[in-house]
Amino acid sequence: MSTATLQDRYAEVKDRFRSLFNVFEGALNGHRDQPMHTLRKAGIERLDVMDFPTRRDENWKYTSLNQMLRLPLQDSYQVEVDAATIDGLAIPGLDAARIVLVNGLLQTELSDLDKIPEGMELLPVDQALEDEAVKGQISEMLDAAVKNDHNPFSALNVAFAKNGFVLKVKAKAVVEKPVHIIHLAAPTGEPVFINPLLLVLTGAHSEGAVVETYDALPGADQAYFSNILTRVHVGVNAHFHHYRIQNDSAAATVVSNIEAHQQQDSTFSSYLVDLGGDVVRNNLSTILQGQNTMTNYYGVYLAKGKQHIDNQTFIDHALPHCGSNELYKGILDDRGRGVFNGKVIVRQDAQKTNAFQQNSSLVLSKTAEMDTKPQLEIFADDVRCSHGATIGQLDESSVFYLRSRGLSDLQARQLLQQAFLFDVVENMPLEAVKDYAEQLIEKKLK
């Protein structure tokens, strides 16, 4: 009986997404014959064969999205935001081209579309799909996102994404200046459905970075659903850094699907900082397509109140001589809850793999909770792999030491918590972003 109830409930949810899509489609005057539209339809049709995850699924055991799925989500529309507000969301000291999206919609006036650093190119997804140079790759990436068989959210993103972008880093270009994408949730009085879409293509021997920040305007205590899709293809001997600092409102549900594909000799580094949101679920995975690659995953989570932050990571070592380095640390306070599920597969052919994984959490109250599951599956015999997971409290002898020098109990604890997370943040190569992340963490700890 319960199965029937579940199916019925999701049938209703699906119908709501379908009718939302019909409304959205109706507004797409003159765009119906574009290749993007075919993909969008494939995206919504994915609901015909896929169910929403439930807590019966092992990988969703601790995280329920039901509250969000019950919301009468609405399509987002333009909201006026002034330049001063956006300036307030800039990262101090970061020299970057800014792209501003409010509720997932591009704010052309506030964006530096004409200042994209040399060696990079930023194209709207629908335009990229008609660009001879990249359309093959882009439609493959979107098609793979639609066919994601872990959850229907990347398919939904493709169906609903408004101003998706393709960021190209040209072959051999070493671009020091990052692109900073500012995502802002602005209250509209209704629960909006926001679908940020970013596809990154990096050419051989290139280097580049994108920084994404997620914020909410004050007053955005209305629930909203931010459904993020990011796919990155890192070329031969290319190095790409993806930063995401999420500081959404306490009423937001955030689901992200981030997938990287790496060619030989490449590096992909992901830096995720989750401070905001009510329920947050990140699915981060990397597929290695060549030898001698390096994958770095750095993650910070800080849950207070009744925030819930779930990180799932997956690295598939299928080829020899590759390395992965994963460090996730977080703090759970009040009734906050954290989940970490880090899967690493080292397949039989992946000899000489170096895989390191560490997850450490501080649980600071009796009602906070952390569930961690390091999952290493090793089938090759000549590898170096290690993993560790710790859950603990602040070291009281350290608190005592700091207090014995005049720091208050609160100050001492904040300093130690900051230090605990700094261990991760300090790995960010962009100083300005590192400082910014530190500041936000400090602010949240107060």
Added chain:
Amino acid sequence: MLSIKDLKVNIEDKAILRGLNLDIKPGEIHAIMGPNGSGKSTLANVLAGREEYEVTDGSVTFEGEDLLDMDVDERAQKGVFLAFQYPVEIPGVSTATFLKSAVNAVREARGEEELKSIDMLKLLREKTAMVGMDQKFLQRSLNEGFSGGEKKRNEMLQMALLEPKLAVLDETDSGLDIDALKIVADVVNQMRDANRSFLIVTHYQRLLNYIVPDHVHVLVNGRIVKSGDKSLALKLEDQGYDWVKGEAALAE
């Protein structure tokens, strides 16, 4: 300045201090010596405010106020400093950040303004030079990977920065080579003045070759069994603790 009366302290129901009396006047340097297990470190830790020590009787007043009633940070803010025997390593907290926070916390408690960055920098430069510490240590995590000597030097740096009224040195000399020992003594001697007092807890006499105490006390079995001037320390160095232990046993 500090007055300890009939102090009795337990750890896990075991009596460690069994009626200790001590009076320290402004400007005085007192040394407390004693064999292992006599309660020296317990005394230092109780003064610093460690919670696992249970005070069952007696009182400690600092400048007329009940010290035992003060929080750990309050003691520091009022001018009591403990140089730890085993300073804690705190990865991720830079030494500079920690020192700045400590200086400002104590200043704030005294009703003084936070130091401006430039003045703080000057102060740090001056005091690191005073304790012979390389500036590069300031950028490192607090005590992390520091050698024993470097940790003690860092304790002296903190003492120099916080300018306490009463500094308690808990076996600061243990594990130090002669050069490091001289630096500790040098900092104490430089800071010694008519208003600042020191309580030096030590097992060995050798630190007292460089810091001349006004009073020397011998702690045995949780009580001060003998007090004297600096010559007492020399006698202990020469003859060991057995003779005082014997006298103490006779007295009981």
